[in-house]
Amino acid sequence: MADARMIAMSLQAFHDGLGIWPTRSSAGVDGVLWVLGSGAELPVVSPFLGANPIGAWLTDGEHGDLLQNHLGRNAPGGHAEGHYPIQGERRWRGPYGAMSLPLDPWDRPYVVVVRSGMTIHASRFQRMFVLSAGADGVLDTCADLTATTDIDECDIGVVVSNRR
Numbered sequence: 001m002a003d004a005r006m007i008a009m010s011l012q013a014f015h016d017g018l019g020i021w022p023t024r025s026s027a028g029v030d031g032v033l034w035v036l037g038s039g040a041e042l043p044v045v046s047p048f049l050g051a052n053p054i055g056a057w058l059t060d061g062e063h064g065d066l067l068q069n070h071l072g073r074n075a076p077g078g079h080a081e082g083h084y085p086i087q088g089e090r091r092w093r094g095p096y097g098a099m100s101l102p103l104d105p106w107d108r109p110y111v112v113v114v115r116s117g118m119t120i121h122a123s124r125f126q127r128m129f130v131l132s133a134g135a136d137g138v139l140d141t142c143a144d145l146t147a148t149t150d151i152d153e154c155d156i157g158v159v160v161s162n163r164r
Contacts, residue, residue, distance in 0.1 A: 001156060003102050004130040005124040007030065007038065007110055008160045010071050010097030011130070017093040018084055021114050021128070021161075024072035026077025033076075034063040037109035042066055047108045050138040054111055054131075071096040104132035104156070112160065113143070131157040 015021055025032035032039070035057040042064060046055030058064035069075050072095040076082045084092040104110055111131050129151055133139045140152035151157045 001158070002102070003038075004110055004132060004156065004158045006097055007067065007101060007112070007130045008158045009161050010067075010101075011112065011128075013096045014071055014094065015161075017091065017096075019090045022067075022076075023042075023080060023114050024070070024076040024084065026065075026079040026082045028076070028082035032063070033065050034113060034115035036065055036067045036070065036112045036114055038067050038111075039103045039109045040049050040066075040068075040100070043109065048133050048137055050140070052139040052141075053143045054113060054139050056111070056116075057113075057115075058111060063115075067110075070128045071101070072099055074121075106133070106135060106137065108133055110139065111139070128161040129157045129159055131155050 011021070020030060022036060023033045024030050026027060035054055037058050043059055046059050048055040062164065065077055069078055074080070074083045074086070074092045074094060086092055113128060131141055131151065132137060134154050134156050136154055138154065140154045141157070
């Protein structure tokens with residue numbers, strides 16, 4: 001849980017500095033990414049059991065990236081060309097948090113559905129969590145993240161943001 005809290009605090013510091021959540025593609029386009037994961041490399045296939053779409057979004061080659069690329073290196077998608085602004089009032093002031101963001105205790109990535117920070121929907125994507133699938137490897141928390149979605153009792157995590 002301490003790692004999840006540290007990631008949440010790092011995300012909040014990023015947001016405080018830039019005024020946006022880390023959803024930028026390697027081409028520098030905001031609002032493209034839906035999920036960020038911890039660890040040194042992006043998994044090729046979903047590291048989670050079950051049918052929750054969060055694992056698919058992380059690994060589909062379009063909607064997922066490593067937290068470290070945004071919080072630690074200012075290189076979305078691993079490419080410095082798409083970096084966040086480094087000058088001006090709203091700028092990247094990182095690195096945010098630890099230089100390496102760990103896997104959870106079961107060697108799977110912590111995930112953050114950053115889509116919640118940029119999607120304007122009447123009922124879906126209202127909450128942002130740092131999540132671990134826990135010991136069973138299944139992300140049980142509902143991927144829709146409505147205003148009433150709570151972290152499932154089988155998952156481990158913390159709230160980063162809550163829009164109402």
